[in-house]
Amino acid sequence: MTFTTKAWKTIAPIYDDIINMPFIKELRNGTLPIEKFQFYMLQDAKYLEHFGRVLAVIGAKSEDNQQAIDFFEFGKNALIVERALHESYFQDFGLAQNISIETQPVCHHYSHFLKSTVTFEPIEVALAAVLPCFWIYKEVGDEIIKNQSKENNPYQKWIDTYSGEDFGEGVKKAKQYVDKIAEETTDKIKTQMLEAFVKASELEFQFWNAAYENITWNRK
Numbered sequence: 602m603t604f605t606t607k608a609w610k611t612i613a614p615i616y617d618d619i620i621n622m623p624f625i626k627e628l629r630n631g632t633l634p635i636e637k638f639q640f641y642m643l644q645d646a647k648y649l650e651h652f653g654r655v656l657a658v659i660g661a662k663s664e665d666n667q668q669a670i671d672f673f674e675f676g677k678n679a680l681i682v683e684r685a686l687h688e689s690y691f692q693d694f695g696l697a698q699n700i701s702i703e704t705q706p707v708c709h710h711y712s713h714f715l716k717s718t719v720t721f722e723p724i725e726v727a728l729a730a731v732l733p734c735f736w737i738y739k740e741v742g743d744e745i746i747k748n749q750s751k752e753n754n755p756y757q758k759w760i761d762t763y764s765g766e767d768f769g770e771g772v773k774k775a776k777q778y779v780d781k782i783a784e785e786t787t788d789k790i791k792t793q794m795l796e797a798f799v800k801a802s803e804l805e806f807q808f809w810n811a812a813y814e815n816i817t818w819n820r821k
């Protein structure tokens with residue numbers, strides 16, 4: 602069994618919770634309250650600044666030149682393509698582009714989990730840690746497109762981005778790199794890869810949940 606097949610089976614309960622969580626259901630129906638989507642978009646803008654850099658570091662640490670080029674490109678896309686999506690929503694919501702955003706707990710944890718993994722763990726583990734950021738978004742985008750009930754969904758641009766072919770091509774490549782590197786590594790590192798994949802998947806759930814439940818540093 603390939604690493605990615607095993608990894609997806611392992612996170613099946615988490616993915617199921619993602620698909621059934623209120624944030625995703627309401628995003629699909631177009632009924633998600635705008636302030637919850639704004640919370641998500643603002644935190645995600647912060648997240649992508651870190652994520653883009655994590656991908657670039659994976660590129661820099663890649664022995665294979667093609668893998669390096671692809672990860673530089675993924676990093677660039679996180680900062681350019683996904684940021685453009687955010688900017689268009691900022692415009693739609695009348696938010697200033699340059700407002701200062703405080704990074705809230707889950708975004709803080711997820712960003713720093715990825716940054717510490719890419720810095721202190723073997724590259725195989727870093728590759729596994731970033732894969733849910735690609736793969737879960739693609740699956741969620743596809744699932745929404747298949748089961749969409751509402752025309753004129755205000756979140757259609759988001760849905761189209763992540764169910765789109767361009768994003769899908771990147772996901773396919775990232776999965777191939779992870780499987781190849783897993784085949785060439787030790788059992789010990791494969792176990793660490795799986796742990797990182799599961800943790801990042803859990804954090805994808807928590808990221809949307811934080812937006813829905815308004816989880817902030819506020820102690821009240």
Ligand SMILES: Cc1ncc(CN)c(N)n1
Nearest residue numbers: 645648683734735738808
């Ligand atoms: C938290 C998160 N995870 C993944 C993605 C998709 N790159 C994203 N935009 N935000």
